[in-house]
Amino acid sequence: MNICKNNIRAVRAIVSIITAVLIVCQCGVASAGALDPATTDSAFDESAPDTSEPGVSVPADSVTVIGDSVTLGAELFANMEGRIEKTKGVSWCHVDSRGSRRLEAGMRIVEQLRQKNKLGSIVVYALTTNGSFNYKTAKKARKAADKDRYVIFVTGYNKGHAYPNRSNASIKKLEANYRNVFIADWNKVIRGKGGACLSDNRCHLTSKSGRWYTDTVISAIKDAREAKKDAERRRMENYPET
Secondary structure, eight states: OHHHHHHHHHHHHHHHHHHHHHHHHHHHHHHTTOOOGGGOOOTTOSOOOOOSOTTOOOOSSEEEEEEOHHHHHHHHHHOHHHHHHTSTTOOEEEEEEOTTOOHHHHHHHHHHHHHTTOOOSEEEEEOOSSOOOOHHHHHHHHHHHOTTSEEEEEOOOOTTOOTHHHHHHHHHHHHHHOTTEEEEOHHHHHHHTTTOSBOTTSSSBOHHHHHHHHHHHHHHHHHHHHHHHHHHHHHHHHSOOO
16 A cells, blocks of 8 residues: 555656646746736646545545645645645554635535545645635535534735635634644744745745645644534543443
8 A cells, every 4th residue: 555655646746747847837927917807717627536546445534635736836846735644642643735725615525525535634735725615615615525524724825915715714704613634734833923034926926935835724724623523522422432
């Protein structure tokens, strides 16, 4: 299984490098003011292939991250997938990132993985870069993962643009209404650093901000894991084995 996963990661690394070149080109256009990320829903926005091992369900303590080009930067610069897998209590992680992806596309991927028993027990949506979404759409994203999973939403940041605020407000409202929803508040973290260490287009990551971003996601994963453990403990107390 380890050999198979290493082969999968090698293929994924090649794809990531190619995509990174496209991101760099996109960043150059954006820095010139010709590209608004809110309007970049392109042919890249499609369902991703299932790259997990055929016929094998993911472990119970697993994490699935569905992201856009910002998350792709965290994977390239900060080894996001590897670092999450080293988090205490996490046995497996799969990061699926693609440029110009929006939440609606992310929901379709989550539904496909769930139907194939390939979806982690903790699902991370990092899809606030390429357009805003309302509360109703955020609820649908939670439902796509199903009520038994813990769902994390990463807030968005794009210096000089207000459109991520709508998505961030929807995320915070969802967290307030559902006990299994958590926030990785990237917007708060990077604002606290004055928007430093971002690329020229003011939303994509560098090596330093990629580490900050990954740390933010891992912190939310730890919170979700603790809540999951507490819920399981309460369930055992209420319904002890006979």
